[in-house]
Amino acid sequence: MANISKRNRRREKEIANAAKNRREIIKAQLSRRDLMKAGLLTSAGYLIHKSGLSARAQFSGDCDRRWSSGWGGWGGGNGTPVSPPTTPFLEPMPIPPVAQPVAALTPVPTINPNTAGGEGRTRPHQAFAQFAPQKLYEVHQREQLISMHPQLPLQKLWTFNGTAPGQTYVARYGEPILVRNFNDLPTNNGGFGLQSVSTHLHNGHTPSESDGFPCDFFGQGKFYDHHYPNVLAGINSSHPGTGDIKESMSTLWYHDHRVDFTAQNVYKGLAGFYLLFNNFDTGNETTGFRLPTYPDFDIPMMFNDKNFDPDDGLLAFDLANRDGILGDKFLVNGKIQPFFNVKRRRYRFRWLNGGPSRFYRFYLTKSNLQNHPFWIIANDGNLLPNPIQTTTGAFIAVAERYDVIVDFSSFAPGSIIHIENRLEQCDGAGPGNTILPAGQGNKLLEFRVVSDAVNDQSVNPATNPSFYAMPTRIAERITRCFEFDRDNGQWVINDELFDCNDVRFKVKRNTAEIWKLDGGFNWSHPIHIHFEEHHVLKRNGNTPALVERGRKDVIRLGEGDEVEIYFRFRDFVGRYPMHCHNTIHEDHAMMLRFDIDDVGNNNEDDCGHH
Amino acid sequence: MSEVSRRKMLAALAVAPLAAGVVTQASSLKNLVGLQFPSPEKTEDASREKTRKKYFPNFELTTHEGKRVKFYDDLIKDKIVVINFMYAECKGICMPITANLKAVQKLLGNRVGRDIFMYSITLKPEVDTPEKLKHYVHMHHLKPGWTFLTGKPEEIEILRRKMGLYTSNTALDKDLTNHIGMVRYGNEARQWWAMFPGKANAPWIVESILWMDDKDAKDPHEGHDASKTRSKGVRTGSNKGGEK
Numbered sequence: 146m147a148n149i150s151k152r153n154r155r156r157e158k159e160i161a162n163a164a165k166n167r168r169e170i171i172k173a174q175l176s177r178r179d180l181m182k183a184g185l186l187t188s189a190g191y192l193i194h195k196s197g198l199s200a201r202a203q204f205s206g207d208c209d210r211r212w213s214s215g216w217g218g219w220g221g222g223n224g225t226p227v228s229p230p231t232t233p234f235l236e237p238m239p240i241p242p243v244a245q246p247v248a249a250l251t252p253v254p255t256i257n258p259n260t261a262g263g264e265g266r267t268r269p270h271q272a273f274a275q276f277a278p279q280k281l282y283e284v285h286q287r288e289q290l291i292s293m294h295p296q297l298p299l300q301k302l303w304t305f306n307g308t309a310p311g312q313t314y315v316a317r318y319g320e321p322i323l324v325r326n327f328n329d330l331p332t333n334n335g336g337f338g339l340q341s342v343s344t345h346l347h348n349g350h351t352p353s354e355s356d357g358f359p360c361d362f363f364g365q366g367k368f369y370d371h372h373y374p375n376v377l378a379g380i381n382s383s384h385p386g387t388g389d390i391k392e393s394m395s396t397l398w399y400h401d402h403r404v405d406f407t408a409q410n411v412y413k414g415l416a417g418f419y420l421l422f423n424n425f426d427t428g429n430e431t432t433g434f435r436l437p438t439y440p441d442f443d444i445p446m447m448f449n450d451k452n453f454d455p456d457d458g459l460l461a462f463d464l465a466n467r468d469g470i471l472g473d474k475f476l477v478n479g480k481i482q483p484f485f486n487v488k489r490r491r492y493r494f495r496w497l498n499g500g501p502s503r504f505y506r507f508y509l510t511k512s513n514l515q516n517h518p519f520w521i522i523a524n525d526g527n528l529l530p531n532p533i534q535t536t537t538g539a540f541i542a543v544a545e546r547y548d549v550i551v552d553f554s555s556f557a558p559g560s561i562i563h564i565e566n567r568l569e570q571c572d573g574a575g576p577g578n579t580i581l582p583a584g585q586g587n588k589l590l591e592f593r594v595v596s597d598a599v600n601d602q603s604v605n606p607a608t609n610p611s612f613y614a615m616p617t618r619i620a621e622r623i624t625r626c627f628e629f630d631r632d633n634g635q636w637v638i639n640d641e642l643f644d645c646n647d648v649r650f651k652v653k654r655n656t657a658e659i660w661k662l663d664g665g666f667n668w669s670h671p672i673h674i675h676f677e678e679h680h681v682l683k684r685n686g687n688t689p690a691l692v693e694r695g696r697k698d699v700i701r702l703g704e705g706d707e708v709e710i711y712f713r714f715r716d717f718v719g720r721y722p723m724h725c726h727n728t729i730h731e732d733h734a735m736m737l738r739f740d741i742d743d744v745g746n747n748n749e750d751d752c753g754h755h
Numbered sequence: 756m757s758e759v760s761r762r763k764m765l766a767a768l769a770v771a772p773l774a775a776g777v778v779t780q781a782s783s784l785k786n787l788v789g790l791q792f793p794s795p796e797k798t799e800d801a802s803r804e805k806t807r808k809k810y811f812p813n814f815e816l817t818t819h820e821g822k823r824v825k826f827y828d829d830l831i832k833d834k835i836v837v838i839n840f841m842y843a844e845c846k847g848i849c850m851p852i853t854a855n856l857k858a859v860q861k862l863l864g865n866r867v868g869r870d871i872f873m874y875s876i877t878l879k880p881e882v883d884t885p886e887k888l889k890h891y892v893h894m895h896h897l898k899p900g901w902t903f904l905t906g907k908p909e910e911i912e913i914l915r916r917k918m919g920l921y922t923s924n925t926a927l928d929k930d931l932t933n934h935i936g937m938v939r940y941g942n943e944a945r946q947w948w949a950m951f952p953g954k955a956n957a958p959w960i961v962e963s964i965l966w967m968d969d970k971d972a973k974d975p976h977e978g979h980d981a982s983k984t985r986s987k988g989v990r991t992g993s994n995k996g997g998e999k
Contacts (some may be wrong), residue, residue, distance in 0.1 A: 247800025334946050336802035341966065404961060405949040465810060467937065572923060626895065633848045634922060634935035635952035642952045644959040649776045667924075702870070734952050 150539070155334045201541065226461050228453040228474050231294045231481050234591040236742060238483035240444060241417060244312040246280040250325050250641025254278065254370050265328075265363020266370060268354040271717060275381075276374035278323035278733060282314070283348060286342060287329040293451075294474075294481040297458040301335050302414035302479075309479050310447050311399070311417025315439070315574030316375050318393070327368045337409045337462040340365045345402035346419060347544060348394070348525070348675065348698035350378050353719020359404035359736065362646035375421060381716040382655040391616040392696070395426050395446070396546045404736075406746065408470070408501050408728035412462050414479075416499055418445040425612070426528065430603035436522070437493040437550070437603040444485075444492060447499040447701065448541075448589060449476045467634065468728045469502030469573020475566070475589045484591040490601035491552045493522070500543040501728045504576040504669065504701075506568035507589075508538040512561045513714040514583040520606035523548035527678055527696040530614055532606035535692075538567065538580075542671035544726040545699045550606045558596035559641075563588040575669025575704065586700065615680065615696070618711060620633055622656040622745070626752035627723070629672070629702060629735070630665040636725070636735035641733040648720070657713040661752070664702030670730060673699045675721040679710040699726060714741050756797075762966040806946055810917050816876070819888035819903040826914065830902075831943050835871045835967045839938040839953055840920050841877040843891045847932045849997035853895055855960070856938070860901055862961045868900020871964060876914060878931055880905045942967040 225678055252259055256273045260265040289307045290299040303313030305326075316322060330340040341364050345357025354361070354373040363369045374380075377388025399405060399414035420439070422428045428439035437443050450472030454461040474481045498505060509517035520532040521539060526546045539547050556562070567586035569579040606612050630637050641649070652658060659682070662672060678696035681689040685707055688694075700708050724736035813827040824830055839856070841849040855873075860867050867873055877883035883891075888903035905911075916922055920935045922928040940963060941948035951963050 220968075224780070336806050336946050337948070339947055339949075339966075405966075406947075463919075464806070465917060467919050467950070468923055547914070574923070613855050632936070632954075633933060635954060642955045644956045645962070646959060647956065733950055734955065 159630060161602070166498070168192055170675070178404060220506070226452050226463075228461075228472075229297065229455055229458050231296045231474065233482035233588065234484045235295055235575045236480055238446070238485040238590060239477060239478045239480055241308055241310045241313045244282055244284075244306075244314045245379075246322070247283045248281075250281050250283060250323075254281070254323050254325070254372075255561045259370075263367055264369060265367035266354060266362075267361065269720070270354060270370075270372045271352045271719070272374050273372055273596075276321040276372075276376060278321050278372060280320065280322045282322060282324040282730040283327070284311075284324055285327045285329045286344075288331045291414075291479065293476060293479060293692050294411070296322060297453060297481075300460050301331075301533055302460075303330055303410065304414050305417055309414030309416075311415070313417060313445060314399075315420040315428075316373065316419060318375050318377060318388075320623045321372070321374045321376075323361070324371045324373065325368050326371060328363055328365050330365060332365070335459075337464060338413045339406035339410060341403055341404055341406070342410060342415065343402045343404075344369070344371060344399055344415075345675075346371065346373060346399045347673070348678065349373055349390070349395060349397055349419070349677070350376060350716065352717040353676075353721060353741075356719075356721060357399070357402045358675075358720055358738075359402045359407070359722055359724075360738075362403045375568055376716075377608070378713070383713075383715065389616055390423075390425075390615045393423055393426065393528065394421050394526050394678070395523055395528055395568045396420060396497070396548055398447070398499075398544075398546070402500075405732050405734075408732045409462055409464075411499070411728060412449075412451065412501055413460070414451075416447065418495070418497070419448070420445070420495070430601075434528075434610065435602065437491055439493075441593075442492050442603065443489065443495070444651050445497070446477050446590070447479070447497045448505065449479075449499045449501075450474065450503050451476060466729055467572065467575055467733050469575075469727050471503055471570060471573060472501075475587050477564075477590045480675075482589065482591070484593055486593050486595045487553050488597050489554045489558070489594060489598050490555060490599045491550055491603045491605070493603075494549050494551060495523075495526075495694040496539065496541060496547045496549060498541045498543050498545055502573045503570055503729075504540070504542050504568055504671075505566040506538040506540045506576075506580060508565050508567055508581050508583065508586070509592075510563045510565040510586075510588075511685070516583065517551070517562055519552075520550040521547050521692055522550055522606065522612070524692055524695040525678070525697040525699055528612035529695040531609055531611055534606070539569070541700075542669075542699060542726070543728065544671055545697075545701075550603075552605075553592070553594055554599070554601070556594040558594055560594040562592040562594070564590040564592075573727065574667060609621060615694075616713070618680070619657050619713065621659045621711065623747060623749065624659040624661065624752060625650065625749050626663065628659045628663040629668075629670060629725075630664075636730060636733060638723075638737050641737070643738075647738060648740045649737045650748040651683060651738050651744065651746040652714045652739060652741045654718055654741050654743050655713075655715050656745065657711065660710050660712065662700060662702055662706075662710065664704065664706040664708075667704055669704060669727075670702045670735070671699050671726040672702055672723065673726040674712070674723045676740050677712045677714055679712045680714055681708060683707075683709040718742050761885050770783070785967075790860075802947060803944075803992050806948075810948075811943075812910070812913060812917065814906060814914065816906040816910075817885050818906040819885050819905075821885045821889075824904075830872065830874060830904075833944050835942045835964070837873045837940045837964060838918060839875050840878050840915055840918075840934060841875050842877050842931065843883050843887050844879070844894075845932070845934075848934065848936045848953070852936055855954055855957055856901070857895060857897060859959035859964070861994060862957060863964065867898065870968075871900070873901040874904060875901070876904045876911060878911070878915070880908045880911050880933055938993060940964055940967060942969075945969065 209391045222651050252262045257269045284305050288301050289304045291302045301684050302309045326344050341362045343357045343362040378392040380388035397419040399419050401410040425433040427433035430438045451474050452461045510693050511517050520534050522532045564588045565588050567581040568576050570576040681693045718741045720740050722736050811827040811831050813825050883905050918939050936953040937950045938953045951960050
């Protein structure tokens with residue numbers, strides 16, 4: 146341990162030195178020619194990765210082949226700041242508190258928007274009478290001083306009821322709820338963030354007016370009633386009254402989705418978990434699927450990477466970055482590199498890549514640098530048909546979720562295991578193909594095995610338990626094609642730009658569609674489609690990997706990838722977006738709007754033309 | 756990288772006179788672990804000042820009317836602004852964007868020049884003299900409140916990068932005909948900064964710009980229920996094949 150932390154400190158110092166050196170170079174106004182003569186700048190224009198000069202690259206591996214930063218200082222796109230040093234694993238990982246319902250809301254919730262009463266909603270609830278809320282929640286989105294690390298100053302974060310990540314909703318199928326979100330954000334944003342919000346439940350089977358569509362935002366002093374029916378897809382269509390149990394979801398999250406300002410607002414704290422239980426996924430390891438009991442052994446973990454101003458230690462967001470922000474500090478549930486004590490038994494962890502832009506490949510690294518295998522049981526919050534044991538890590542893009550089962554029973558008390566990201570990524574465009582050797586990636590969390598007595602009645606994934614089978618497919622009504630590209634720095638989908646008022650196509654309610662997504666060159670995008678889960682039919686012409694053969698709501702488009710997905714749009718109508726969930730791309734308009742109605746259209750766009 | 760090779764590299768680095776200086780500078784750094792930071796800023800001005808320093812150097816620019824102005828003091832401070840880059844002889848993306856921004860200016864009406872200010876900064880300051888930019892304004896029949904700017908080439912290059920309006924791919928970035936079509940918009944006093952695509956639908960751009968007005972930000976949004984008839988909108992004729 147002592148050696149590790151010493152090495153970490155040295156690395157941290159190198160990072161700080163590199164920042165200082167870069168500042169000196171800029172101050173000295175050295176020309177590129179000078180730098181090249183001195184052997185410090187390559188002809189491609191970035192600083193050579195020698196010790197102390199480009200420690201960021203060294204920190205996360207060898208990024209020479211990419212055009213990483215090089216432009217001095219920050220406040221210039223890729224010129225990200227180098228955060229002050231922090232000692233890893235000083236504090237325990239926080240677990241966001243469970244949201245508690247209130248007895249009543251004043252004024253009483255209404256089907257039509259209560260505009261006179263200060264509500265920012267513009268459309269009536271479409272399923273309020275059918276699924277009357279059984280629980281009411283009152284949430285105030287407000288600023289709160291929060292510590293992200295003891296060696297950094299308190300941060301003025303934007304929170305849901307004072308916590309970031311926000312409080313966790315523990316919801317049950319068949320128990321509709323209503324969440325009243327108040328916008329109590331402060332007038333001074335401290336440098337970034339917009340005091341106008343739209344709170345999205347990712348990826349609830351939620352009527353459009355409660356979805357948190359990017360353009361359904363509401364300003365300071367207003368509130369917005371989000372009605373979450375907590376129903377299974379099919380409830381008003383293919384499986385009347387019950388919904389299709391095979392469409393069950395488990396791990397959802399909610400976050401701000403304000404058009405053009407999502408990255409800033411979420412970076413500032415506006416995100417949290419929403420867990421859905423039912424009679425199979427019960428939250429009790431003695432019943433149903435017997436998954437580890439919530440909350441003791443079922444733990445949500447939100448991963449983020451962020452930057453902090455080297456001069457004042459405050460959370461820093463580069464307003465000029467268009468490619469994707471990569472942080473050099475890694476947070477779990479809002480703390481930089483925390484530790485988490487575990488007993489010698491199985492745990493369910495709900496991993497969420499909370500962004501803003503980075504792709505991870507998580508491994509569990511033992512202190513002898515060997516991998517500890519684990520089981521992926523859910524992709525994007527949806528239980529897979531069966532658990533999948535992984536020895537090659539978990540590849541997770543922004544907004545993707547993996548529920549995993551980790552068994553600590555083989556460890557002696559006092560053992561240390563790290564969640565380590567070994568995927569090299571040098572810029573916001575996307576990750577490379579390099580998987581770093583064990584111990585040389587980014588350690589995000591330290592598990593410490595404690596000696597407490599153990600009782601574990603949870604299912605052993607090695608026995609290959611079955612969860613939900615894949616839902617039955619029906620014939621698709623239409624196939625649509627989407628090509629994601631870039632035109633003079635503007636994101637385009639089928640050559641067109643985003644406009645909240647522009648309905649690009651209409652899906653007919655209660656029908657199925659196939660969408661072919663075609664990624665552009667040189668970029669990786671996690672594409673998210675609201676409202677329904679999709680099946681991945683083909684990736685680059687092939688059957689997708691086992692872990693992708695579940696129900697998903699985020700599809701990773703790597704450089705030039707072509708992915709074919711199947712949807713069935715059921716029950717509700719209204720507007721929804723498809724967008725890149727690299728929140729920086731999203732805020733630079735990598736998005737389109739589609740509507741669901743009872744007619745639909747046959748707008749295939751460019752299908753078959755490429 | 757192993758410890759040995761790292762040391763070797765450091766040694767190699769120290770040979771160059773410049774690098775030696777760098778290493779000396781670095782060694783004078785105090786141990787930053789556990790450094791105590793000042794408490795979070797108390798006032799609005801602290802973060803505004805930080806943002807100004809990071810993004811808005813106070814360079815002197817010249818308007819198309821020959822007036823000398825300071826970038827931050829005269830153009831940005833306390834204003835709602837819209838900023839893009841162009842050059843007078845640009846035959847590619849500048850044409851549709853100028854045309855589109857002209858439509859935006861028209862829709863914004865007399866607010867442009869009053870509380871909303873539009874700026875276009877030339878990417879070819881060595882060619883685009885104030886006279887030439889004035890000619891451009893006349894040729895396109897642009898109204899007051901939209902100012903075209905030129906200045907020292909090296910300062911304009913810094914401005915462009917501070918705005919984030921460049922491409923990470925160095926080779927592509929040098930190709931002016933392929934320059935970035937994104938447009939910065941914001942409200943300096945409120946520290947609200949974002950971008951829109953210059954070729955987006957003009958009414959949508961106008962909505963975005965109006966969010967920067969305090970009043971509009973506070974009022975409930977009227978929503979987007981009146982989904983208009985689908986028109987094909989702006990086809991951008993994207994240059995396929997991987998801008999980076």
